[in-house]
Structure formats: structure tokens, C-alpha cells
Amino acid sequence: xxxxxxxxxxxxxxxxxxxxxxxxxxxxxxxxxxxxxxxxxxxxxxxxxxxxxxxxxxxxxxxxxxxxxxxxxxxxxxxxxxxxxxxxxxxxxxxxxxxxxxxxxxxxxxxxxxxxxxxxxxxxxxxxxxxxxxxxxxxxxxxxxxxxxxxxxxxxxxxxxxxxxxxxxxxxxxxxxxxxxxxxxxxxxxxxxxxxxxxxxxxxxxxxxxxxxxxxxxxxxxxxxxxxxxxxxxxxxxxxxxxxxxxxxxxxxxxxxxxxxxxxxxxxxx
Amino acid sequence: xxxxxxxxxxxxxxxxxxxxxxxxxxxxxxxxxxxxxxxxxxxxxxxxxxxxxxxxxxxxxxxxxxxxxxxxxxxxxxxxxxxxxxxxxxxxxxxxxxxxxxxxxxxxxxxxxxxxxxxxxxxxxxxxxxxxxxxxxxxxxxxxxxxxxxxxxxxxxxxxxxxxxxxxxxxxxxxxxxxxxxxxxxxxxxxxxxxxxxxxxxxxxxxxxxxxxxxxxxxxxxxxxxxxxxxxxxxxxxxxxxxxxxxxxxxxxxxxxxxxxxxxxxxxxxxxxxxxxxxxxxxxxxxxxxxxxxxxxxxxxxxxxxxxxxxxxxxxxxxxxxxxxxxxxxxxxxxxxxxxxxxxxxxxxxxxxxxxxxxxxxxxxxxxxxxxxxxxxxxxxxxxxxxxxxxxxxxxxxxxxxxxxxxxxxxxxxxx
Numbered sequence: 001x002x003x004x005x006x007x008x009x010x011x012x013x014x015x016x017x018x019x020x021x022x023x024x025x026x027x028x029x030x031x032x033x034x035x036x037x038x039x040x041x042x043x044x045x046x047x048x049x050x051x052x053x054x055x056x057x058x059x060x061x062x063x064x065x066x067x068x069x070x071x072x073x074x075x076x077x078x079x080x081x082x083x084x085x086x087x088x089x090x091x092x093x094x095x096x097x098x099x100x101x102x103x104x105x106x107x108x109x110x111x112x113x114x115x116x117x118x119x120x121x122x123x124x125x126x127x128x129x130x131x132x133x134x135x136x137x138x139x140x141x142x143x144x145x146x147x148x149x150x151x152x153x154x155x156x157x158x159x160x161x162x163x164x165x166x167x168x169x170x171x172x173x174x175x176x177x178x179x180x181x182x183x184x185x186x187x188x189x190x191x192x193x194x195x196x197x198x199x200x201x202x203x204x205x206x207x208x209x210x211x212x213x214x215x216x217x218x219x220x221x222x223x224x225x226x227x228x229x230x231x232x233x234x235x236x237x238x239x240x241x242x243x244x245x246x247x248x249x250x251x252x253x254x255x256x257x258x259x260x261x262x263x264x265x266x267x268x269x270x
Numbered sequence: 271x272x273x274x275x276x277x278x279x280x281x282x283x284x285x286x287x288x289x290x291x292x293x294x295x296x297x298x299x300x301x302x303x304x305x306x307x308x309x310x311x312x313x314x315x316x317x318x319x320x321x322x323x324x325x326x327x328x329x330x331x332x333x334x335x336x337x338x339x340x341x342x343x344x345x346x347x348x349x350x351x352x353x354x355x356x357x358x359x360x361x362x363x364x365x366x367x368x369x370x371x372x373x374x375x376x377x378x379x380x381x382x383x384x385x386x387x388x389x390x391x392x393x394x395x396x397x398x399x400x401x402x403x404x405x406x407x408x409x410x411x412x413x414x415x416x417x418x419x420x421x422x423x424x425x426x427x428x429x430x431x432x433x434x435x436x437x438x439x440x441x442x443x444x445x446x447x448x449x450x451x452x453x454x455x456x457x458x459x460x461x462x463x464x465x466x467x468x469x470x471x472x473x474x475x476x477x478x479x480x481x482x483x484x485x486x487x488x489x490x491x492x493x494x495x496x497x498x499x500x501x502x503x504x505x506x507x508x509x510x511x512x513x514x515x516x517x518x519x520x521x522x523x524x525x526x527x528x529x530x531x532x533x534x535x536x537x538x539x540x541x542x543x544x545x546x547x548x549x550x551x552x553x554x555x556x557x558x559x560x561x562x563x564x565x566x567x568x569x570x571x572x573x574x575x576x577x578x579x580x581x582x583x584x585x586x587x588x589x590x591x592x593x594x595x596x597x598x599x600x601x602x603x604x605x606x607x608x609x610x611x612x613x614x615x616x617x618x619x620x621x622x623x624x625x626x627x628x629x630x631x632x633x634x635x636x637x638x639x640x641x642x643x644x645x646x647x648x649x650x651x652x653x654x655x656x657x658x659x660x661x662x663x664x665x666x667x668x669x670x671x672x673x674x675x676x677x678x679x680x681x682x683x684x685x686x
Contacts, residue, residue, distance in 0.1 A: 061576050085582040092580060095573040103574045105595040114581040 009035040014067035027053040029231035042210045042218035045228035092173040096180040098160035102152035115170035136166040158189035216258045284675025290668035301474045309475035314466030318651040321461040326454035333447040461653040464644035476632040483547040487612030490551025499562025525553040533624040543626040599680040610669035
């Protein structure tokens with residue numbers, strides 16, 4: 001772990017409890033996370049392990065039951081709408097399902113325009129805005145002229161997800177939280193989208209938190225891997241450490257669950 | 271948007287409901303252009319004139335006469351005065367007077383009338399006969415006079431100087447007038463009501479007022495329900511708890527009881543149609559609020575709402591652009607239902623006598639109320655209440671059909 005780098009985002013004892021009494025569910029249980037600037041961190045776990053809840057707390061979309069979040073060493077304060085907006089300039093997300101990520105009543109332009117406005121470009125001329133949007137679209141191999149004035153349902157899932165990356169390209173946040181960005185995408189588009197994400201990361205130097213259930217994917221993209229089970233981190237370390245020499249049985253199970261194309265699937269472990 | 275509209279108009283239920291509703295609406299809009307009478311104008315002296323074409327008797331005297339030799343005219347004239355019931359009554363009197371039943375043939379009109387003319391004496395007392403029955407026989411006797419006469423009727427005029435009657439014109443039995451040449455003819459398709467008003471004109475005006483009341487009540491209820499539902503659903507927490515508490519309070523107290531109490535306390539004098547509509551709206555919102563709240567709760571955690579938050583939009587902006595359009599179809603459906611239940615609520619209130627002031631506008635409920643007070647249903651004056659009932663039924667039926675049709679379009683799982 002690079003000790004010379006600054007800590008970008010960290011949590012201490014972060015907990016989220018849903019419900020109470022008999023329905024009390026601890027979704028995230030005293031999680032400590034350290035995120036260094038510029039690194040790619042994967043949080044791996046099966047469904048229900050609390051990955052998405054953790055992501056939403058980090059994003060400030062839901063409040064935590066316990067514990068604190070520190071952004072650049074300072075305790076995060078998102079008590080007002082203004083402070084939230086300020087925080088969201090620094091941290092952004094790509095969600096799992098591109099089809100539900102768009103407001104179906106708004107044209108695609110409005111998604112990108114929102115980003116330009118958020119970066120303080122509200123008073124730019126229309127030409128300048130189009131230029132920015134065209135640049136963002138061409139970064140993800142989309143043509144803005146073909147997308148403008150279209151509604152989200154006229155796009156394919158891959159195009160929608162690439163547009164989400166274009167959005168990040170315009171926003172240039174310090175931290176990107178990618179919540180299973182490729183799980184709804186077919187295998188061919190998956191590699192393209194991952195490559196685009198990594199290239200974008202390199203270009204604007206952002207920190208990426210990659211949330212996935214696919215440990216192979218995590219190994220492919222990340223520096224550090226956190227393994228999450230029942231709301232806790234059971235194992236973490238550099239990607240090589242965790243994946244090549246797993247200590248925990250849960251990690252081993254996750255590794256075994258990755259389907260290998262040259263082997264017959266062993267369904268007994270599933 | 272265009273696509274959705276196309277789909278809506280392909281739903282047979284919606285189209286049927288929409289057609290009925292538009293037909294009612296068109297009648298309401300177009301009818302007053304042709305019949306410009308005030309709907310509350312009293313034209314008839316007396317109550318409940320039956321539906322029909324009313325020809326001015328005075329004007330038909332002056333209209334050109336045509337001679338038509340119709341063979342069944344005399345038979346019709348006799349049948350009109352002397353139906354089966356009257357024949358049986360005549361037989362009863364004659365039998366009571368002492369004529370053997372075997373000598374009476376009630377189907378032989380001439381002989382029957384001859385026997386009647388010979389034997390009937392209005393002053394004769396028949397034991398056991400009520401005074402009302404005696405009067406009836408006197409009236410019957412009057413109407414039978416000259417029934418078989420072949421003479422025409424003489425129209426006489428009073429001489430202004432001598433005061434004597436002078437023959438002006440003879441109207442023969444074969445004289446006819448063309449109804450088009452009579453100066454004043456009034457068609458009363460639904461007769462008149464208890465005040466002597468034209469029921470159809472009144473009904474059209476009442477439908478118009480009731481639709482307005484329904485619209486106002488529906489809009490008020492939907493607006494309140496929508497606002498509270500959106501706030502409760504989106505903000506959640508304490509706001510949700512408070513709004514939920516109030517909503518439950520309104521649901522637990524039957525809204526009709528509330529409606530009666532409010533209408534009563536407002537007082538007869540200040541109860542105009544729109545005040546009643548607002549009161550209906552103020553008691554009808556809880557179901558809309560509940561339904562909207564449930565929909566918003568399921569929407570507020572969707573990714574597109576989260577993304578909108580991350581894009582720095584304010585709560586108002588998110589509610590208006592990311593929540594409202596998604597529930598718009600539902601809200602429109604709720605509005606349609608609220609309008610139709612608003613019309614029903616007004617009818618219910620008015621029947622109880624708590625509707626709008628009776629002197630200003632007719633409403634469907636008020637017409638029902640009047641018909642009920644004057645016992646139209648007991649007297650068999652169906653035209654005073656049945657068309658009103660049908661109108662209420664048609665309006666609510668068409669709106670419910672539209673609602674079901676919309677539901678099928680917006681909820682693909684319900685399509686058959």
C-alpha cells in the first residue's frame with residue numbers, strides 16, 4: 001500500500017441498520033475503509049453483502065446509523081443542500097442498471113447539460129456547451145449529433161452506460177463510485193466500458209471505488225481489494241495478495257465461483 | 271407522448287367511455303345555443319306535465335284547415351274517451367241501477383251509450399257509492415256528451431257591443447291543421463317538473479353545473495392529495511408521520527358524514543355550487559394522498575432519482591421532473607375517479623337537502639331532491655327523476671370506463 005499518498009476518503013465504524021425489533025437487519029457492520037488518492041479499490045461480495053448500501057452511504061444518498069466518513073481527512077458535512085452539492089462535485093457514481101439510471105421523460109442532452117451546469121458552466125454559450133458535450137461523447141465513442149434530441153429508450157444498454165461515463169468525463173470528480181457498472185451489459189461491451197473507465201481514470205487522475213460481485217473483474221482493474229461478507233470486510237489487501245493467496249474461505253469461494261471457460265462448471269459449490 | 275396517446279385511443283374501453291363523455295359534453299355545450307331559455311324559468315302552470323309536443327290550442331284555431339277523411343278517426347276519438355276501464359265502470363253503474371247484466375254489451379259502443387243516456391241521472395244516489403265515485407261518474411258523463419255526434423264544434427265570438435255570442439267558425443270533425451303551420455308549438459321531450467320547468471333544459475343546465483362541481487371537487491381533492499402524497503412520500507421521516515396521521519384521521523371519519531356536517535354548518539344561504547364543490551374536494555383527498563405517497567416511496571430510491579440528486583438538483587426540481595412525470599398517468603386516473611365521485615357526492619348531498627342553494631342553479635342532485643320532495647316516484651312521474659338518474663349513471667360509467675382503459679394502457683399487466 002503506497003504510504004506516501006494522501007488519504008482521499010476514509011470511514012471509521014460505518015454502520016447501517018435497517019428496521020428494528022424482529023426485522024432489524026445490519027446491512028453494513030462497522031466498516032473501516034481507507035482510500036488513497038488515485039488508486040482503484042474493489043469491494044467484492046455476493047448479493048446482499050451490503051456493497052450497495054455502503055456505496056450509498058459513501059455517496060451521501062442515505063444516512064449512516066453509526067460511524068463517520070472523512071473526506072480528505074476532514075469529517076464530511078452534508079447537512080445542507082448547498083454542502084451536499086459541493087460534496088457531489090467531488091464524488092460521483094455510475095449505477096448498475098443503465099436503463100433505470102435515466103429519467104425517461106428527459107432528453108439525453110439534459111443529462112450532459114446538468115453536468116456542465118454543475119461544473120459552473122451555466123453561463124457558457126450554446127456553442128461552447130455543444131462543443132463540451134461533443135468532446136465528452138467522442139471520448140466514449142459516441143457521436144453527439146446522433147444522440148442529441150433523443151430519449152434514453154432510443155439507446156442500447158451499452159450506449160447508455162457509455163453516456164454515463166461521458167457524464168463523469170464532464171464532471172471530473174475526485175472519486176468515482178462504480179456500482180457494478182458492467183453487470184447489465186453483454187460481455188463484448190463490458191471490456192470496452194471497463195477500458196474506457198480505466199482510461200478516464202488515468203486522464204483525470206481520479207480515485208475509483210469499484211463495486212462488483214465478480215472477483216475476476218476486480219483483479220483485472222484494481223490495486224486494492226476489499227472482500228465483504230454480511231456487511232463486514234473479511235479480508236483486504238493488494239489485489240495480488242487477496243486473490244492469489246486468499247486467506248479466508250469466503251474469498252476462496254468467490255474465486256471458485258468465477259466461471260472458467262476451459263473447465264466444466266462445478267455447480268456443487270454454488 | 272404521441273405514442274401513449276395512440277395507445278390510449280386504441281383501448282376499446284377508453285374509447286367507449288370517452289365517446290359517451292364527449293357526447294354528454296357536446297350536448298351540454300351545444301343545447302343552450304338552440305334553446306336559450308333560462309333553465310329555471312317556470313313555463314308550466316301546474317306540476318309534472320308529461321313529455322310530448324305541446325300545440326297552442328288558440329293558434330291552431332287560426333291555422334289553415336285541411337279536410338282529411340280518415341276512417342279510423344271516429345273510432346280513435348271514441349276509444350280515447352271510452353277505454354276498457356270506462357266501459358266497465360259504466361256497466362257497474364247500470365248494474366247497480368237495476369239493469370240486468372245480460373242486457374249490457376260493453377263492446378257495442380252505440381248501445382252502451384244509449385243505455386247510459388237513458389238511465390244515468392247525476393242526482394241519483396246509489397247506496398254504498400262514495401262521493402268521489404259519484405263525482406267521477408259526473409265527469410265521465412260530461413265527457414261522453416256528443417261523443418257520437420257527427421256535428422262540428424262551433425267557435426263563437428262575443429260581440430263587443432251587444433255582448434251576444436256570434437258564430438265565428440265551425441270546426442268539422444274532418445278538419446285538420448298542419449302542426450308546422452301552427453304558430454306556437456313547444457316540444458317538451460321530458461315534460462315539466464314540479465315547478466313547471468322544462469325538464470330537458472333544466473337537465474342540460476344541471477349536467478353542466480354538476481360537471482363543473484365534479485371538476486372543481488376533483489381538482490381540489492387531487493391537488494391536495496398530490497401535494498401531501500408527494501411531500502410525505504419523498505421527504506419521509508417526521509413529515510411523513512404527520513401527514514400520514516392526518517390522512518388516517520380523514521379516512522377513519524367517513525367523508526360523507528364530514529361532508530354533511532360541514533355543509534350543514536356552512537348554512538343554506540351561503541352554499542353556492544362552488545362552495546359545495548370545494549367542500550367535497552376538501553373531504554375526498556385522503557385516498558389520492560395515500561396512493562401518491564405509496565408510488566413516490568417506490569420511486570424515490572430509483573437510480574434516476576439518485577442520479578438527479580448527484581447532479582445537484584434541488585428537492586423541488588427532483589419532485590417536479592423526476593417524480594411527477596412518472597406518476598402523472600396515475601394522477602390523471604385518480605383525477606377522473608375523483609371527478610365522478612365528486613358528482614356522486616353532490617347528488618348524495620343534494621338529495622339530503624344539503625346541496626347548493628336551490629334558487630340559483632339546477633344540479634343533478636337538486637333535481638333528484640325536488641323530484642323526491644314532490645313524490646314524483648310515487649305518482650309515477652318518471653320523467654322528473656329517471657333521466658337525471660340516467661345522466662348521473664352515464665357520466666360516472668363513462669368516467670370509470672375511461673379510467674379502466676387508461677389503467678390498461680399504463681399497466682401492461684392488466685391488458686387482455
